[in-house]
Amino acid sequence: MSGAANREQVFPTRMTLGVMKGKLKGAQTGHSLLKRKSEALTKRFRDITKRIDDAKRKMGRVMQTAAFSLAEVSYATGGNIGFQVQESISNNARFKVKARQENVSGVYLPQFEADINESINDFKMTGLGRGGQQVQRAREVYSKAVETLVDLASLQTAFVILDDVIKVTNRRVNAIEHVIIPRTENTISYINSELDELDREEFYRLKKVQEKKQIAVAAADAEAKAKKLKAEKERLEALESKKAQLEAAKENGENVKEEIKETEEAKAGVVEESVVEEEKEEEEEQSGDLVAQTEDDVIF
Amino acid sequence: MEGLFFNIDNGYIEGLVRGYKNTLLTSSQYVNLTQCDTLEDIKLQLGATEYSSVLSDINETLSTSLIERKLNNKLIEEFTYIKSQSNSTLTKFLEFMKYGYMIDNILLIISGTIHNRDKSEILKKCNALGWFETLPTLTIATDLTSLYETVLIDTPLAKYFQSCLSIDDLDDLNIEIIRNILYKEYLEDFNNFAKNELPTPSNEIMERIINFEADKRSINISINSLDTELSTEDKLKMLPNIGLLSSNENIKHQLASITDLENLQVLISSIGIYKDIFNESTANSNDENGKSLEDFFYEYEMRLNKDAFTQQFTFSTVWAYIKSKEQEIRNITWICECIAQNQRDKINNYISVY
Numbered sequence: 324m325s326g327a328a329n330r331e332q333v334f335p336t337r338m339t340l341g342v343m344k345g346k347l348k349g350a351q352t353g354h355s356l357l358k359r360k361s362e363a364l365t366k367r368f369r370d371i372t373k374r375i376d377d378a379k380r381k382m383g384r385v386m387q388t389a390a391f392s393l394a395e396v397s398y399a400t401g402g403n404i405g406f407q408v409q410e411s412i413s414n415n416a417r418f419k420v421k422a423r424q425e426n427v428s429g430v431y432l433p434q435f436e437a438d439i440n441e442s443i444n445d446f447k448m449t450g451l452g453r454g455g456q457q458v459q460r461a462r463e464v465y466s467k468a469v470e471t472l473v474d475l476a477s478l479q480t481a482f483v484i485l486d487d488v489i490k491v492t493n494r495r496v497n498a499i500e501h502v503i504i505p506r507t508e509n510t511i512s513y514i515n516s517e518l519d520e521l522d523r524e525e526f527y528r529l530k531k532v533q534e535k536k537q538i539a540v541a542a543a544d545a546e547a548k549a550k551k552l553k554a555e556k557e558r559l560e561a562l563e564s565k566k567a568q569l570e571a572a573k574e575n576g577e578n579v580k581e582e583i584k585e586t587e588e589a590k591a592g593v594v595e596e597s598v599v600e601e602e603k604e605e606e607e608e609q610s611g612d613l614v615a616q617t618e619d620d621v622i623f
Numbered sequence: 624m625e626g627l628f629f630n631i632d633n634g635y636i637e638g639l640v641r642g643y644k645n646t647l648l649t650s651s652q653y654v655n656l657t658q659c660d661t662l663e664d665i666k667l668q669l670g671a672t673e674y675s676s677v678l679s680d681i682n683e684t685l686s687t688s689l690i691e692r693k694l695n696n697k698l699i700e701e702f703t704y705i706k707s708q709s710n711s712t713l714t715k716f717l718e719f720m721k722y723g724y725m726i727d728n729i730l731l732i733i734s735g736t737i738h739n740r741d742k743s744e745i746l747k748k749c750n751a752l753g754w755f756e757t758l759p760t761l762t763i764a765t766d767l768t769s770l771y772e773t774v775l776i777d778t779p780l781a782k783y784f785q786s787c788l789s790i791d792d793l794d795d796l797n798i799e800i801i802r803n804i805l806y807k808e809y810l811e812d813f814n815n816f817a818k819n820e821l822p823t824p825s826n827e828i829m830e831r832i833i834n835f836e837a838d839k840r841s842i843n844i845s846i847n848s849l850d851t852e853l854s855t856e857d858k859l860k861m862l863p864n865i866g867l868l869s870s871n872e873n874i875k876h877q878l879a880s881i882t883d884l885e886n887l888q889v890l891i892s893s894i895g896i897y898k899d900i901f902n903e904s905t906a907n908s909n910d911e912n913g914k915s916l917e918d919f920f921y922e923y924e925m926r927l928n929k930d931a932f933t934q935q936f937t938f939s940t941v942w943a944y945i946k947s948k949e950q951e952i953r954n955i956t957w958i959c960e961c962i963a964q965n966q967r968d969k970i971n972n973y974i975s976v977y
Binding site for chain 1: 687731734798799800802803839840843844846847848850861915916917920953956957960961964965966969972
């Protein structure tokens with residue numbers, strides 16, 4: 324039972340998963356119902372087997388007496404009476420077989436019943452001269468024998484039919500139990516695994532995308548920083564040059580002192596700003612890891 | 624005086640038949656037969672008797688019917704031989720013996736004709752003892768009218784048909800009724816023949832036997848017809864006018880009109896020799912091992928037949944021998960049947976008098 328071979332060829336989607344689960348449930352219900360049917364039939368079957376056994380034994384006895392009563396007839400009449408009996412048969416049957424149907428767990432079993440019309444007797448005259456009593460007795464014994472045969476016939480037919488039905492039912496039960504249910508289960512687990520696989524792929528993809536994004540962001544930041552530093556530098560240089568100009572001009576007056584002070588203060592502010600920005604970036608990276616960890620938790 | 628010229632014509636036959644009679648199975652041989660376990664054993668036992676020749680060439684598996692057929696063949700052979708050696712009165716007597724079987728055969732064919740059976744098949748079922756030359760021609764007739772007019776009229780049995788049946792009867796009447804009417808006519812005719820044409824000891828013995836045969840039929844018919852809707856007139860037609868029961872017009876009428884078994888038994892028991900028939904027979908009870916009415920009749924008949932051998936210079940020895948032989952075949956068949964079907968508790972129901 325290799326996993327890939329013993330499953331249905333389906334696309335592993337959530338919808339098929341739903342369908343398969345429904346199918347599994349249906350198969351299980353069907354299995355228990357069929358099992359019950361098979362048990363009921365088997366019970367009946369055993370009963371019939373027993374009755375067939377009885378009937379066959381009875382038939383053995385009855386047939387023996389019947390055959391012997393025929394021997395008595397031939398002894399008493401002293402000859403071949405068969406022809407007389409054959410010829411005196413009229414069109415009205417004395418012994419009729421009626422058939423009706425019986426329903427056992429949805430199986431129709433024919434039932435035969437003997438129906439004897441006592442008023443019809445074709446052989447009343449047979450053996451009138453001699454052996455009449457033996458003829459009548461043989462007739463009665465044979466009627467009984469035929470009755471037993473009719474009983475046996477209906478049992479035997481039921482036996483054959485039930486046998487077939489039980490075989491079919493058992494085959495179905497086994498098919499469901501050993502083929503359909505495992506296959507459906509396999510399909511379900513296959514769909515599940517495929518779905519998980521998809522999930523993982525999706526997650527990994529997302530992570531990759533995020534990573535790329537971060538790299539891009541970092542690059543952009545660095546560029547921006549460099550630009551800024553360059554700008555600052557330029558400003559500093561500009562200030563320096565201004566300072567130099569002012570110092571040069573110091574000699575020119577007190578007001579210039581104040582301007583120098585201003586530029587120095589501005590210089591310190593620029594340095595402070597750049598340090599704060601660097602710290603911020605570090606913090607962002609840490610929180611990104613945390614998100615990744617929680618996402619992993621969700622998946623597994 | 625009666626024995627004086629008997630041997631001129633019939634001495635050989637009588638000697639022959641008495642010789643045959645000695646080959647009939649005895650009680651001890653029957654006992655041996657009943658001890659057998661298989662049909663093979665039976666064959667072995669019969670091998671020590673007259674039947675060895677007919678049974679030795681059986682190659683197929685033994686069956687009751689096969690044995691019965693072989694034994695019957697021997698009987699027919701013997702009868703044919705006796706008949707071919709006979710002349711004058713004895714021939715006539717033997718013809719009369721055949722008539723009984725002929726009635727059965729003709730009725731077989733008539734019923735076959737009514738039901739459109741395959742003719743050749745029916746012919747096979749005919750009793751060979753009742754075979755006569757025109758029997759096959761009976762099968763050619765396709766309808767009853769032509770059967771009667773072209774064929775039956777030429778058979779020795781035509782007189783029986785003539786006196787009691789019209790062509791219409793053949794159509795409506797039950798074949799069994801026809802059979803019994805014919806048989807009645809036959810018995811009466813036979814009785815007439817025996818009384819008037821046979822020499823002295825033969826006629827007495829034969830009359831006794833025929834009368835018993837008639838009584839047997841009367842009793843059987845009256846008992847077996849109890850449950851049927853046969854009218855008293857119909858029954859009267861079937862009861863022979865001879866015999867202890869039916870020669871008395873009063874008793875005969877009662878026989879035909881009584882409709883319940885008990886009264887019938889009382890009536891039949893009132894005749895001396897049949898006094899014990901219902902005590903011994905259990906035809907109406909459920910005791911399976913008891914003797915049936917048929918057993919009683921067979922046994923009585925066999926006693927009569929055995930007695931027939933005690934007189935010399937009689938034709939009746941032939942009758943007695945043939946009947947004894949028939950009974951013997953029935954006995955052997957019965958024993959075979961019991962062995963084949965493993966019903967040993969009834970195996971001793973055969974009738975042996977020799």
